[in-house]
Amino acid sequence: MQTKHIKDKVDPKFFKEHQEKLYQALEDKHTTVELLDEEDPLGTQMVLNMGPQHPATHGVLRLILQLNGELIEKAKLDIGYLHRGVEKIAENKTYQEFMPYTDRMDYLAPYSNNVAFCTAVEKIANVEVPERAHYIRMIGCELARISSHLLWLGTMVMDAGAVSFFIWAFREREKLYDIFDNIGGHRFTISHSRIGGVANDLTDDAIAMIKDFVDNFPQELKDFHDLLDRNRIFFDRNREVGVLDTERALEIGATGPTLRGSGYAYDIRDFAPYARYDEVEFEIPTRLEGDNLARYYVRMEEMHESVRIIRQCLDKLPKGPVRTDNAKQAYPSKDEVYYSMEGMIHDFMMTDTGICPPEGAESYHAIEGPKGELGFFIQSDGTGHPWRLKINSPSFKNLQALEDILDGEMVADTVVIIGGVDPVMGDSDK
């Protein structure tokens, strides 16, 4: 396939200079138009390049679409623009040192990533986590889920044409940022979880803020529902768009809300409960249609369920320590570090060597992140660094499903479908 200049292809009949300049401007733009067929003067056949710097692609996702008129005949995704090689970095860091890097993977829900990594290390190194830490982690994970889904809601509805929603969703996210600021001292990349527990206990302030949030958020959610559920434009933009049926979804490896929107109730919180998810009650929202509207309902209902889980966690929150008291497995508390010699030595050893899982051990542990199954496969060689650490990132697998969904859709629906699948490039590119 050769790139043809548009100027050579068309012969304008009027306003010649104006039209030529217009075509030149089009050619100079970053969206390149390549004509495929000599016998196709209207240019219904073309290859359209979207991204990597495109506001609707949610980061640095690049799509190459082969169009016939407005129909996408074939689609290819080009990812890797945000590849930082975190798996290689992990092999050169101690386990605790690597944790801030997990924040920067799925940067819309950093708390979930921290918990996913810590539980994986705890599994391979046999670390017991205190009860209270489990509940604090669950609260953090569910807040992160709401935060991630709110961003999805704002951007996806904006892709469908309603810009003010973005601001409303971000108003709620702002409250979540304040809560995270109060929990861990950072608004965005929290790194609050620690191997063997969490960094610090929830303050009374933080608990009051979370309570306030779960009291007021359901009303906001209801307002979102009222605005969208019977909205003709939103409905028509999403219904029967980007359909992925159940068998196809399993075959192509979709995960998270994308898989549940296609009819399979696969949720790690229920499939292999971690933390204390077996002690709280919640539903797994599932839809059968597999279209973009189904994914919308699944995520909206998941936010309801998250609020329900947080309420139960706050009720059940037991008293006690928030980090395991074994100095070989977790950092000692700061009180110990400042006032006892042993505490300082242990703190130094944890920073220098870190936790050492048994030699030759390998294990996989996954949690249900907001985007789907987020798993860490760790192989240990007995030192403080992992020999191999593989991240099973949900966005990567959902993007593979996206490539499959896009074939046969209309080009105008592309941005809505991308919004519905909700990829985060930091997560998929690792």
Next chain:
Amino acid sequence: MDLELSDSLKKVVDGLSSDFSDKFIEVYQSSGDTFVRVEADAIVQICRYLKNEQHFIYLTDMLGTDRFTSEERFEIIYNLVSLRDREHLFVKVRLPEEDPTIQSITDVWKSATWLEREIFDMFGVKFENHPDFRRMYMPEDFDYYPLRKEFPLLGIPGSIELPSTTPDTE
């Protein structure tokens, strides 16, 4: 080593060792996960058997590792999920250092397409009969495999052309 297999996994392991007795190498457990090591040349048949007969219908992950040994240097691990029995099964194959090649399992699970491309990108393991065999993250004109142990953490200077940081005009 004693194995503590659940009933459903025991059935799977028994089925594998009887139906593929000459291709089955070992089964072991680590941190509660069950690993099965098989011969690399039978991987497609074994995967098809596990999918069709043992209900491992979901391939959630695939990864390569560099064992950095002189023999059987590379390892490919398939992470299979049985949604019916709520079990994970890890199938392992080992590949030599010289020209590591294995059959692609994209005919069995389509989700392996990108996962195999990622392993090729990071370790240089070639997959035969793959429908779209390219690198995943790194550009095509990159010559190295970054997750191999001999690849330096800082990268190799000049291995890839970077955009100029100085302005064009003087």
